[in-house]
Amino acid sequence: xxxxxxxxxxxxxxxxxxxxxxxxxxxxxxxxxxxxxxxxxxxxxxxxxxxxxxxxxxxxxxxxxxxxxxxxxxxxxxxxxxxxxxxxxxxxxxxxxxxxxxxxxxxxxxxxxxxxxxxxxxxxxxxxxxxxxxxxxxxxxxxxxxxxxxxxxxxxxxxxxxxxxxxxxxxxxxxxxxxxxxxxxxxxxxxxxxxxxxxxxxxxxxxxxxxxxxxxxxxxxxxxxxxxxxxxxxxxxxxxxxxxxxxxxxxxxxxxxxxxxxxxxxxxxxxxxxxxxxxxxxxxxxxxxxxxxxxxxxxxxxxxxxxxxxxxxxxxxxxxxxxxxxxxxxxxxxxxxxxxxxxxx
Ligand SMILES: NC(=O)c1ccc[n+]([C@@H]2O[C@H](COP(=O)([O-])OP(=O)(O)OC[C@H]3O[C@@H](n4cnc5c(N)ncnc54)[C@H](O)[C@@H]3O)[C@@H](O)[C@H]2O)c1
Numbered sequence: 001x002x003x004x005x006x007x008x009x010x011x012x013x014x015x016x017x018x019x020x021x022x023x024x025x026x027x028x029x030x031x032x033x034x035x036x037x038x039x040x041x042x043x044x045x046x047x048x049x050x051x052x053x054x055x056x057x058x059x060x061x062x063x064x065x066x067x068x069x070x071x072x073x074x075x076x077x078x079x080x081x082x083x084x085x086x087x088x089x090x091x092x093x094x095x096x097x098x099x100x101x102x103x104x105x106x107x108x109x110x111x112x113x114x115x116x117x118x119x120x121x122x123x124x125x126x127x128x129x130x131x132x133x134x135x136x137x138x139x140x141x142x143x144x145x146x147x148x149x150x151x152x153x154x155x156x157x158x159x160x161x162x163x164x165x166x167x168x169x170x171x172x173x174x175x176x177x178x179x180x181x182x183x184x185x186x187x188x189x190x191x192x193x194x195x196x197x198x199x200x201x202x203x204x205x206x207x208x209x210x211x212x213x214x215x216x217x218x219x220x221x222x223x224x225x226x227x228x229x230x231x232x233x234x235x236x237x238x239x240x241x242x243x244x245x246x247x248x249x250x251x252x253x254x255x256x257x258x259x260x261x262x263x264x265x266x267x268x269x270x271x272x273x274x275x276x277x278x279x280x281x282x283x284x285x286x287x288x289x290x291x292x293x294x295x296x297x298x299x300x301x302x303x304x305x306x307x308x309x310x311x312x313x314x315x316x317x318x319x320x321x322x323x324x325x326x327x328x329x330x331x332x333x334x335x336x337x338x339x340x341x342x343x344x345x
Pocket of ligand 1 (some may be wrong): 045059
């Protein structure tokens with residue numbers, strides 16, 4: 001089987017490629033990635049040595065390139081991780097989110113129709129459901145929860161989900177979708193909460209916490225997400241959506257304090273900053289469907305996963321340094337300096 005993994009040079013895609021290369025020695029994998037600021041080819045250094053792996057630089061929204069790739073490679077499956085994925089960036093620069101996350105998915109789906117495919121899997125997010133109130137611990141997102149996205153990021157992902165499902169219904173395209181909660185683990189770009197806080201703690205830089213830090217996220221170790229996607233590719237039902245989560249809700253401030261504790265740094269490094277506009281309050285997945293239908297359950301508890309993650313970042317200081325380029329630093333100061341002026345209401 002030949003599988004194209006789009007966005008495989010990013011955080012989850014990289015972890016997925018290493019997982020499936022080992023799990024399926026009979027398969028060939030092609031990573032297609034535009035290598036935006038979030039894509040890092042050095043992540044795939046080891047994979048590139050494998051004769052069953054190939055890297056192609058390209059944009060999922062580039063129709064000619066995508067059709068050429070499909071014509072040459074004739075893939076059996078597509079797993080689409082490629083996306084602009086950071087909510088803060090989507091607030092500042094929504095255009096690129098619409099282009100990659102909506103148009104790009106449309107191009108991939110058209111290519112699947114044109115050349116024939118056994119499966120198109122869209123990697124989506126629980127953020128498409130919007131958020132839940134903090135004081136209703138009894139509420140969870142099920143696959144039937146109405147889509148109610150809040151940010152340009154989540155609305156672009158919700159659009160892609162609807163288009164993919166429409167291609168299934170209208171053209172019979174074999175589509176599956178997974179909607180996962182927040183991931184953490186190795187190779188995550190240090191603009192996201194956990195690697196950012198680890199990096200800052202390691203370097204005695206203030207840890208910027210949005211608002212009061214009481215927003216709740218449902219954290220999943222990245223390898224558990226990869227296992228879930230692989231399982232959906234093997235045994236998921238065509239045309240179905242699967243929520244992926246492990247009932248591991250934590251307030252942002254709890255996560256930050258856990259990182260300070262694990263790195264032996266003082267709580268005085270915490271700095272509360274102006275909240276993100278429209279900041280979702282709580283995400284919480286009901287994973288019953290994938291638990292019951294596919295027998296998936298997360299294998300790594302948060303305490304073990306976070307310890308492993310911190311260890312990885314401490315051992316990969318060079319990886320962090322290399323990607324903290326001038327461009328990233330410019331963006332960092334754009335988001336975190338003068339937040340009141342930019343995001344205050
Ligand atoms: N990170 C999370 O917690 C999380 C949770 C649930 C779902 N997701 C979804 O999983 C997917 C991967 O997330 P991530 O955190 O690894 O993202 P990421 O930002 O780390 O990686 C995205 C990758 O896509 C590539 N890319 C961007 N635009 C592209 C384009 N036009 N053409 C080809 N490649 C392009 C980037 O170069 C990068 O390698 C996304 O679709 C995201 O919505 C992420």
